[in-house]
Amino acid sequence: MVRLTIDNHEIEVAPGATLLDAAEQLGIDIPTLCYLKGYKPSTSCLVCMVKDCQTGRLVPACATPAVDGMTIESESEELALVRRTALELLLSDHAGDCLAPCYFACPAHMDIPRMLHQIGEQSIRDAIATIKKDIALPAVLGRICSKPCEKGCRRGAADGPAAICELKRFVADADLASADPYAPDCQPPTGKRVAIIGAGPTGLAAAYELAQAGHACMLFDDQPKPGGRLRTEFHGQDLPEDVLDAEIHQILRLGIDLRSNCQIGAITLDSSLSALMPLDDMHPKFRLHAKHGSTCNDLSGAFDAVLVAWGATDPKQVERRGFQATQRGLAIDQNTYVTNRPGIFAAGNAVRGSGLVVRSVADGKEAAQSMIDYLAGRPIRNHGRIFSSRMGRLSPEEMADVLSRASSAARSEPDCGAAFQLDAATEQANRCLSCGCIAHNHCKLERYARIYGADPRRFGVQRPAHRVIGRGGSVLFEPGKCIKCELCVQIAEQAGEPLGLTFVGRGFDVRLQVPFDGSLDDALTQVAAACIAACPTAALTFAHQHRNPELVTLKTE
């Protein structure tokens, strides 16, 4: 047996075992892209680098045999930097969008391609679930939104963007009109209580998110009816009151305790309550001093967290209430929505002063996600920022290629005030170019880029061309997504594929190819599925997976 130490843990492994095997036995997760059990390590990606402390050298864990007496380090700043650089180098030579441009254009980061695909499949129930995952007020926004998503739509550069906003409204209206409108599943009650001050778009969106997480929400508003600026800034024909009422009702029915006509006087830390709480509960407890109608009452309930969503407020008044202010409103940490008072969060126009309604809805959701982290005792993550490789503008050839796989219908919208019919909606939804990557959330490159905080634009160079090889066949290859891991080459070779795959050229220009100009279907007669499952990115895919993103199989680990 071979004895070695990894991250100060001793381990014994069989002779011939690699450092990766040894780490696995210890439960230490070392990132790998090009490695697959059962195949010869190709040591090409080099994100599995670990440090041999005796020689001071970095070695690939996947292929380095464990040697008696070795001392290995698997996590350090130095290793993180090298791994991040390896990932950034791979991303600098990558042509693909993990997430579609519309994802980033929409402040709420709604999964628009998925929604459009579901509409295209006429699965309205699935579509509303996709929408409501990120947008609490789709019927409202479907009417009043200034549609940043459509400005970001890639098809806008060709023959007009997909009619995203109208289609969202179509789904939301159909849902509200149905006998059993969609309601998300809520987690069992956590016992935690949250106060949300302001029932405008921010507060409503936050309440919707927090309720789903099982937190008890009390929503305070100084007006008789919830909706905040939605009731003052928009008028009847743009936003009929019954639509607003119906959509708010869908939120409140998740069990949200609405306190209308309430003026919040002060939020104080309740030390007496804190003292009574169990020791393991680290959160401060808040008491709200609210004036209800003409009477002033000290709200007896104690809260574990508070969200300030009271809309645009004079900074002086903000300071008077005990918060740090900016010129526009409350000062918060941009990443976490935390104010200068721990446990109190702020979002929407209370912070921004003014902004799009969809921005407020997005803020409410993200602030709520931060609060969920906070209430769970986790470090608060930045929920607004998500890693993605991005292709940016397409060349005319690239555009022609992506247009060829979507409906060629022209953009059309229903006449003023009217709504889509199902057939028209389906046709318009099928205009979506399905820009995001079908391996999103299944791609190893994306996963580790996210973990190591890789910046795809570190080198600021021109990305490779986006091309798809094999159109018309069952297997597709996107050279721009290939990281030259060699797995498919090895799998085909081991299986004795008559044609198989090979690398051609060398150095930076090395690329995967089918010998003698064969097609991918000729190359992979037996092992296409294995190659596609092994592909660490989505360089190799089945054509049918693109027609149904749900079909993306899990990658082999």
Added chain:
Amino acid sequence: MPMPDLDLSFVDQTVADIGRGPETVIPILQAIQDHYRYLPREALERICELTEITPASITGVSTFFTHFRHEPVGQHIIHVCNGTACHVKGAERILDALAHHLRLGPGEDTSADGQFTVQEVACVGCCTLAPLFQIENATFGRLTPQTVPAALDAFRHQQDSSQKRPSRAVITPNGATGEIRVGLGSCCMAQGSGQVHDAIERVLSKSGAPAVVKQVGCVGMCHQTPLVELIQSDGQSSLYCHVKPDDAEGIVLAHFRPRNLARRARYAVSRLLDRLHSNEWNGASIAAASTVHESPICAFLGPQKRLATEYCGQIDPLDLDEYLRHDGFVALKQCLSDSSPEKIVDAIRQSGLRGRGGAGFPTHIKWETVRNARQPTKYLICNGDEGDPGAFMDRMILESYPYRVIEGMAIAALAVGASEGIFYIRAEYPLAVQRIREAIRRCDQRKILENGTSGRDFRFHLSVQEGAGAFICGEETALMHSIEGRRGTARLRPPYPAECGLWQRPTLINNVETFALVPWILRHGADQFAALGTDRSKGTKVFALAGKIARGGLIEVPMGVTLREIVEQIGGGIAGGRRFKAVQVGGPSGGCVPAELADTPIDYEALSQVGAIMGSGGLVVLDDSDCMVDIARYFLRFTQNQSCGKCTFCRIGTKRMLEIMDRICTGRGHQDDIQKLEQLAHQVSAGSLCGLGKTAPNPVLSTIRYFRDEYEEHLNGRCPAGKCKDLIAYRVNTRCIGCTLCSQHCPADAIPMTPYRRHVIDLEKCTRCDTCRQICPMDAIQIGPIG
């Protein structure tokens, strides 16, 4: 375009000759390309039908190596050398001139008449002739953009007359009293020593002068070629430099006077003396005749010590008897008769010999490991894939001392217990390949590598494998992949080849020079070898000295000699009176040692301390007209181009580094680019799998270390050395007399003709080809910053 009626019978014949195993792919492809001049698709498919070679393998391998061409080419390929020496001496301008002369459009490489295809090659190892190109077997050196058309004409002329040329007569004169040695290394041949040799033979046969003409290997003094040495019967020796065929008669008759031709001789001698008195030094006539004890030849030879290159310029490379007379195979015989393998390895250990291929790994450890390996089959490989631009030591040793390398290998084989040896020689060295093949044949014929003389059972089989144009194959794991018929990608070590190498067997891989030193060590004793050199670097090292030096050539010096001694004493200092700026040591894996540190000794550790490496032994001397940023970019471009493409850091990292270097050299650099470059360089070095990637950043890091100010100047839009085309402008100063020469020669029509008036260069049209500056008789063209 596929040819419908391509005759594939040659493919069938080749497969029948070479074999059907997957490992035969490279030799088969080489044969196919030799025959069809490229690799026709039908031929490749036919190979797959006939052999075990798969379509994936043949496609992968044939596109990996740059020698293989998948498209038909022009009738003659012009290989333009882009080695370091050629680069600093203006290879780019030669390329421009060729493109201009052959009227090649952008992206085109073949002339419209299908006569010539222009191809850049990494380095042909004739650095003292830089800049140069090769067409077929002819080398045209010391070119300028103006001489390019003449070189092509000369080649065409040579083609026309080649049929008429008489075959070389073998002369065995009676009662010869002297010997005339003509160096016939690649460099010498390129300078016309073949013709000189023929001319001397003609003179001898016509005059009956009492001497024999003899071809010897590289003389080392490449700056003086063609070089003829005459040894008279009393042992006195005279050396003639820059000899032309027309000079042959005079030289021969001056020393070997045929009795019956006295009058003619007297005449000839007086003619020769006249010429000597006129003291022309331009190669148009005999430059100098001097004894070897006179300077500057004396100085050139002075601090040198010849072990690997013993009997330099004295013995006929292929004359086995002569090698035997010069103690050849004595060491092998000793080893066979009274030395155990342990004792041989021990001698190597005591000698302190370290690998001469670059990294300086102790040779005896490799030998010991292979010797101790239990597998019955072991291999021996001589790594002659000398790919560093600016290095030609291995070529010269292989060409000039084939038997010495063979003997070293045979001793190693005996020591480690191997019976199969392979020479891996890069295909850019056809003469080396040819001589090694012939030397092996002669050894086999005489059963030198079999145990005939003593009681030990020893039989050593040698073969030659030619490289196919991939620098990475100098890396031992890539080299073995290529012998096995695979793409020449490097792999992780361990396992080291000594444990698990070629065909998974223990394999001893040493460099050419390492093997060449072995016979000397065993003949003279390890102590004598260890007495030379420094504490940790023993013996001698062969260097290819080139660049901006007065006397370039192939030198062998004891370790410990300083760079300054090499540059100043042996090399005679900087040519053309310019200022010594730096020495590039170790090629693309090495670094630039600035003139201030020229007292650094030749020593593995000392060189690595100053950011260079011993490398395989290229020394390119740079003067103040060389831009260090440009030099760094040159090397980085080389390694980036030669990366096998396997691992991320090397494949993409070197590319990203090069993009930053390109930005800097073209005045588009960002203020933080130096820092970015340094960061990325360190990560590429730490993260790469093999030596190529690990050392690729060295030229960049060492130039940033010593010449950071030059990088900063570039960021501010200036190239202080006036080298980077995008940062300089050519202007005409007041010395111009309006002679119109520049205007007549400008290939870009950038200088309007204004007779008797000062000319003006149109900077928009100017391609910075330097033609005007070189042609101007008044030194009126000057290079300055843009704007």
